[in-house]
Amino acid sequence: MDRKKLVLLVGAAIVAIGTALLARSMFAGAAAPQAAAAQVEPQGPKVLVAQRALPVGTIITADAIGYQRWPAQLVKDAYFLDGEADISKLIGTVVRHPVTAGEPVTQGSLVSPGDRGFLAAALTPGMRAITIPVDAKSGVAGFVFPGDRVDMVLTQTVEGDGGSSLKASETIIRNLRVLATDQSTKQETIDGVTQVKEFSTVTLEATLTIVEKITVAQTIGTLSLTLRAISDSHSELERAIASGSVNIPDNASPQEEERLLREAMARPDDSRGSFVTGGDVSRFQRSSMPPVGAVQAAVSAPAPIMAPSAPAAPRGYSAPVASGPSVRVTRGKDTENVAVSAR
Numbered sequence: 436m437d438r439k440k441l442v443l444l445v446g447a448a449i450v451a452i453g454t455a456l457l458a459r460s461m462f463a464g465a466a467a468p469q470a471a472a473a474q475v476e477p478q479g480p481k482v483l484v485a486q487r488a489l490p491v492g493t494i495i496t497a498d499a500i501g502y503q504r505w506p507a508q509l510v511k512d513a514y515f516l517d518g519e520a521d522i523s524k525l526i527g528t529v530v531r532h533p534v535t536a537g538e539p540v541t542q543g544s545l546v547s548p549g550d551r552g553f554l555a556a557a558l559t560p561g562m563r564a565i566t567i568p569v570d571a572k573s574g575v576a577g578f579v580f581p582g583d584r585v586d587m588v589l590t591q592t593v594e595g596d597g598g599s600s601l602k603a604s605e606t607i608i609r610n611l612r613v614l615a616t617d618q619s620t621k622q623e624t625i626d627g628v629t630q631v632k633e634f635s636t637v638t639l640e641a642t643l644t645i646v647e648k649i650t651v652a653q654t655i656g657t658l659s660l661t662l663r664a665i666s667d668s669h670s671e672l673e674r675a676i677a678s679g680s681v682n683i684p685d686n687a688s689p690q691e692e693e694r695l696l697r698e699a700m701a702r703p704d705d706s707r708g709s710f711v712t713g714g715d716v717s718r719f720q721r722s723s724m725p726p727v728g729a730v731q732a733a734v735s736a737p738a739p740i741m742a743p744s745a746p747a748a749p750r751g752y753s754a755p756v757a758s759g760p761s762v763r764v765t766r767g768k769d770t771e772n773v774a775v776s777a778r
Contacts, residue, residue, distance in 0.1 A: 479507040481517035482539050483525075489534040490697060492559045494582040494614075495525055500540055513541040527581065527619075529557040548619070554638075557614050559701060563646045564614055566638045573659040574616075577633045583613045584663040585639075587649070591656030593712075602720060605710030607652060610663065610703050612640040641703050648705060 482505035489499060502517045510516070515525070528545040546556045554564055571577065579585060587608040593601045617634040637660065641649065652658060683695055713720030761774045 479505050480510060481505070482510060483515035483517075483520060483522065484539050485534045485536055488536050488693070489530045489540075490694075491530055491533055492557050493530040494557065495528045495530065495545065496582060497526060500525065503537075505539065511539075511541075513543060514539050515542070529553060531556045554614070558640060559612075561642065562640045563643055564638055565641060565646045565649055566636050567649065567653065567658055568635060569637050569658075569660060570635070571633050573657065574634060574637060575660055575662050579613055579616065579637065579660060579662060581613055581615055581619070584665075584667075585611050585613060585660040586663060587611060587652075588659045588661060589652050589656050590659065602713035603710060604712075605708055606661075607648065607708055608641070608645055608703055608705045609707065610667075610701075611645075612701065612703075614638040614640050645703050645705050 481502040483500055484503045484505075486499055486501050489495075493499065500522065502522075505514070515522075525545065528547050530544060531546045532541075532544040534540055534544055546553050558564055575585075586606055588604055589607050590602070590604040593603050595601060615638040617636055618638075619634075639649075649658075683692055687695065761772045764771055764773050
């Protein structure tokens, strides 16, 4: 090999090795201060801060607040300091002023049970509080706690013709927030374990119209509460956004969008009810269904061919109470009710 080419190759190799070593030392020098800064623990006392956004009316739970290091020169007298404040005594208090995530919780931003204006602070703007009586069966055996979401079910007896009656149960209101049980807004805990106990009253948050509906419903039949899953509100919110019932402006800021979504998730719903009658669960209740149910079923049931304009029933004709779906058939002067087979 030519001597000049050999010298050039050796020189190029030396330059490449030197460049690699120089780059490595530069990156190592830049990363060292960052690693040292990450290892330095923030100075200052631990201050109680919000773990998530806490809007007005939020009932404080154990996962809503926690201690975090805070610069000593920025600590104020209104802050809760670790070692001086008992965090267990703050569980069940209500947020009076909004607190953003990571912001210190001040003594003036919380109101305790028994303080003046406590229940008013717990209420969302535009909402009302109503208390209903419950027992172990209608109150989910004591597993309903302040801050939970529940649906309300009305069970009643519907009187029909001829002294017959029909049992019926319907969900009349969804997504109600529990404010208190037996005038208590705290979850009783012993050694960190939540204690389940029976209660006789539950205070709920609702709109003025829904409060009126609940008041009337108490005079009609028996009210029961069903506990909602946390994920139900998120799934129903997604369906509401898809249907267009929740409208978020295109130019809305992230804070405004979060507020609108939070309000939509917390809104009680009395528009979508569902029901079950005794005839749906027991064959022995079908014979007591009011005639109006048979008439409604006959509207959608297939009917035999008959005259376009059937004559009126003869004087003195009395249709028997149908035990199921039926149609009225007129042949000449004779009129009779024909039961439609379930098949």
